[in-house]
Amino acid sequence: MNPGVLTDEISKKFAEKLSSKITDQLNTGILIVDTEFNIVMWNSYLQVHSTKVSNDIIGKNIFDIFSELPQRWLSRKLASVLQLGTPNFCSWEQRRHLFELPHTRPITTDCEFMAQNCTFLPMQDDGDIEHICILIEDATDVCHYQGQLQKALDKLALMSRIDGLTQIYNRKHWQESLEQEFAKARRHEKALSLIMFDLDNFKHLNDHYGHQGGDEVLIEISKTIGSLLRVEDVFGRYGGEEFAIVLPETPIKGALELAERICQTVEKSTITFKDKDINVTVSLGVAQLSESDTSFETLIMHADDALYLAKNNGRNQVCSAKTTEFLQQASA
Amino acid sequence: MNQLRLTEDEQDCLQELINVAMGQASDQLARYLDSFVYLKVPSIESVDADSLATTLDQQQSAMAVVSQGFFGYEGIRGEALLVYQDEDSERLADLLGYEPDELSKDEQLIDISSILTTTFLNVFASQIENQISYSAPKLLPSRANSLSEHLDQLTFNWDLALKVNINYQVTDYSFNCNMVLLIPETAINNIKVVLNRILEEL
Structure with a gap:
């Protein structure tokens, strides 16, 4: 049934000799314990890495020799191997290490001990399980690269949400957030407002100071306005010189107050570019989600209409959407 | 695909093997857990490649999936x-x-999974005079679609999945989970050989 088993006496002796050579060459730690968890055998990998001496450990209890092991938990785990006759496992992903062993990359990685995958195998002898073989494999590399990969993925995830120039949210992420906030506001019957705004005469500014000057203005304005917002507000670059802010759980009154504050703050602030002072203004449109709005796009449309009104009325001012029923409440 | 399907006799025989394996496994578990384990007769369905992801996605409510590979002699292998x-x-x-x-x-999830899978498959293997080894169990990342992604990335093409619904009741509380055994074509043929050998002996 079992191929590879050598029956002949000579081959048996040879196999014994060979297997001890192999176990001592392996890059895997091997530790064999009996049913009382006393150490019966180990290989040289473990001897080298644990800097312990054979004479001191053979016959001793594993928990006395490796005092770092979580005794209660590991005893229970080993008991499952003895009782059920099945292998059990412990991965670095759940426990970075069991045995405190040094690893081969102490400089390039930030972990103190070798990350390990451990396997606990039942060793059957005439039907009874009398020993457990513990295999310890070095997973430090995998652990290290997994960490690097995760960092890179987190960075990518952030980059895919951020506008490269202004470092605020990009259009795609902003719109997804609005979509979510729209659903939340509908579900929980909460207020939701939107501010859309635009830098006044931006084309003129670009012509006068060059595109680098224009970029500097976009960056500085984003910073200034960002500092006026709450954490839950979602501030994004809608396109070109147009921006938008989603204000969850905010009725139009609060949104109008914030819009006024933005308008005044921008008007008062001065941006320095190549030793020249640049003064800019913004026009803002504000809208609150109403019963009749069937989608988040309708809300954008209303805020956009209000923004055009602010532009047409002479810029540097705030207008709110005409259609909403909230205006009377706001002025009352 | 059709010739891979089990005949009614083969299906019955497999159900019987699984019942016995599950019974013995739960007996061992009861001793290990030092508690009375009540086991319902496991229900078995064979699910084809296309519909597995759909079947499992229907029970999508924030589920956890633990996977563990197994391999024995005569090409009996797969993933649980x-x-x-x-x-x-x-x-x-x-x-x-x-x-x-x-x-x-x-x-905890990985531990119970490994115990369920290995006790069950060990008994199953001994019934068909085989011996099975296991890879380390892994918890799949808890994202939507992670299961379908995982199925796409398996190291073998699996052709049949056996969905075994396991229900354990342990004294004062109940424990439920589904065990799905993904088995590649060659392994199915080997299992069929074994099933037919057993059927002939009857």
């Missing part, structure tokens, strides 16, 4: 997936005999 719903895993540490602060929730 243990699928849990959120509420299934409330008191696992208790069930396993650990203190809750000794191990994380993930570790």
Whole structure:
């Protein structure tokens, strides 16, 4: 049934000799314990890495020799191997290490001990399980690269949400957030407002100071306005010189107050570019989600209409959407 | 695909083997857990490649999936997936005999999965005079679609999945999970040979 088993006496002796050579060459730690968890055998990998001496450990209890092991938990785990006759496992992903062993990359990685995958195998002898073989494999590399990969993925995830120039949210992420906030506001019957705004005469500014000057203005304005917002507000670059802010759980009154504050703050602030002072203004449109709005796009449309009104009325001012029923409440 | 399907006799025979394996496994478990384990007769369905992801996605409510590969002689091999719903895993540490602060929730899921899979398959293997080894169990990342992604990335093409619904009741609380055994074509043929050998002996 079992191929590879050598029956002949000579081959048996040879196999014994060979297997001890192999176990001592392996890059895997091997530790064999009996049913009382006393150490019966180990290989040289473990001897080298644990800097312990054979004479001191053979016959001793594993928990006395490796005092770092979580005794209660590991005893229970080993008991499952003895009782059920099945292998059990412990991965670095759940426990970075069991045995405190040094690893081969102490400089390039930030972990103190070798990350390990451990396997606990039942060793059957005439039907009874009398020993457990513990295999310890070095997973430090995998652990290290997994960490690097995760960092890179987190960075990518952030980059895919951020506008490269202004470092605020990009259009795609902003719109997804609005979509979510729209659903939340509908579900929980909460207020939701939107501010859309635009830098006044931006084309003129670009012509006068060059595109680098224009970029500097976009960056500085984003910073200034960002500092006026709450954490839950979602501030994004809608396109070109147009921006938008989603204000969850905010009725139009609060949104109008914030819009006024933005308008005044921008008007008062001065941006320095190549030793020249640049003064800019913004026009803002504000809208609150109403019963009749069937989608988040309708809300954008209303805020956009209000923004055009602010532009047409002479810029540097705030207008709110005409259609909403909230205006009377706001002025009352 | 059609010739891979089991005949009615083969299906019955397999059901019987699984019942016995599950019975013995739960007996061992009861001793290990030091508690009475009541086991319902496991229900078995064979699921084809196309519909497995759909079947499992229907029970999507924040589930956890633990996967573990197995391989034995004569090309019997595959992968076991243990699928849990959120509420299934409330008191696992208790069930396993650990203190809750000794191990994380993930570790509890992996531990019970490995125990269920290996005790069950060990008994199953001994019934068909085989011996099975296992790879380390892995918890799949808890994202939507992670199961379908995982199925796409398997190292073998599997042609048949056996979905075994396991239901354990342990004295004062119940524990549920689905065990799905993914088996490649060659392994199915080998199992069929074994099933027919057993059927002939009857």
